[in-house]
Amino acid sequence: MSFELLHKLCSTPGVPGREEIFREVVSKELAPYADEMYTDAMGNLFARRRGTGKNPRKIMIAAHMDEISFIVKNIHKDGFVYFHPLGGFDPRVLVAQRVKVYGREVLDGIIGIKPTHFTTPEERQKVTPLDDLFIDLGLPVDKVKELVRVGDCITLERELIRVGNFYCGKTLDDRVGVYTMIEAFRKFSTSEDDIYAVATVQEEIGVRGALTASFGLAPDIGIAIDITIAADMPGVEEKDHCVGMGKGAAIKILDSYSVSHYGLVSFLRDLAEKKDIHHQMEVLPRGGTDAGGMQLSRAGIPVCTLSIPCRYTHSVVESVHQDDVAMTIRLLTDFLEHSAEFTY
Ligand SMILES: [Zn+2]
Numbered sequence: 347m348s349f350e351l352l353h354k355l356c357s358t359p360g361v362p363g364r365e366e367i368f369r370e371v372v373s374k375e376l377a378p379y380a381d382e383m384y385t386d387a388m389g390n391l392f393a394r395r396r397g398t399g400k401n402p403r404k405i406m407i408a409a410h411m412d413e414i415s416f417i418v419k420n421i422h423k424d425g426f427v428y429f430h431p432l433g434g435f436d437p438r439v440l441v442a443q444r445v446k447v448y449g450r451e452v453l454d455g456i457i458g459i460k461p462t463h464f465t466t467p468e469e470r471q472k473v474t475p476l477d478d479l480f481i482d483l484g485l486p487v488d489k490v491k492e493l494v495r496v497g498d499c500i501t502l503e504r505e506l507i508r509v510g511n512f513y514c515g516k517t518l519d520d521r522v523g524v525y526t527m528i529e530a531f532r533k534f535s536t537s538e539d540d541i542y543a544v545a546t547v548q549e550e551i552g553v554r555g556a557l558t559a560s561f562g563l564a565p566d567i568g569i570a571i572d573i574t575i576a577a578d579m580p581g582v583e584e585k586d587h588c589v590g591m592g593k594g595a596a597i598k599i600l601d602s603y604s605v606s607h608y609g610l611v612s613f614l615r616d617l618a619e620k621k622d623i624h625h626q627m628e629v630l631p632r633g634g635t636d637a638g639g640m641q642l643s644r645a646g647i648p649v650c651t652l653s654i655p656c657r658y659t660h661s662v663v664e665s666v667h668q669d670d671v672a673m674t675i676r677l678l679t680d681f682l683e684h685s686a687e688f689t690y
Contacts, residue, residue, distance in 0.1 A: 408570050515662070520549065
């Protein structure tokens, strides 16, 4: 486990549609292990390792490069910056956060809020709608207008740290998935099938990159690597926990974007049992992954998602358990080595 690599992935920006800086980092990590690499028109990155079989099939593993983030919508006459969200934000967790604005320079900023001294008891009970939130850059309006333009990217700012057995920070969705994909792509010895590690774009705004990437590639099987919701915390009934932290790699049965291929689910579960890899089965009532895009490509593709349980998803304190990350890397690596045994 390389904390340094995960840290680097978490601190590199990747706004939907503007994944180029992040793609460069991923590309460097995958290149030494790939026989071929290319990027498509949407910006999806493909790394191919050739299979040893006579008629190798194409296995696509996908993790998304984009993060929930914002773009500059408007600059207020006093220099405050209004922003448009890219991805599913909860405005409750945005106030008093630090951000980075990628203007002509990279600027630090603050999502401001009226001080408690000046709020009424009613105001204190209310959540400020996303539309009313603003960024303070600590600069006069002229300077802001010189450095920042409408459409510039904004990301949340928070350093990845260890908290007990957790890794905690922003954008573990899906940096931990990209990390898992890189590690498995490096680790697997050989496969009879062609393995394509695909770092996709624009997942957070409707699973767009995976759809076009899989149309272009026409894979035989698709596996998405993403986080899933671990709701095992106070205030949530046990029946609604979905998955638990530290209980292993989650094999997705379904979410609201995809129903995993039953044969593929069984194959992954059997593999995990045979290899003694801690795992759990996942039924997620809301949300989706790149598997949703892959499944609906062309005439349809058997898909499954390997998920890493994540608490506090879509906040700056997203948390994953180190054992779950390790187990997901192991299961994915084993799958890549044994994919040829799966037929449908
Ligand atoms: Zn995700």
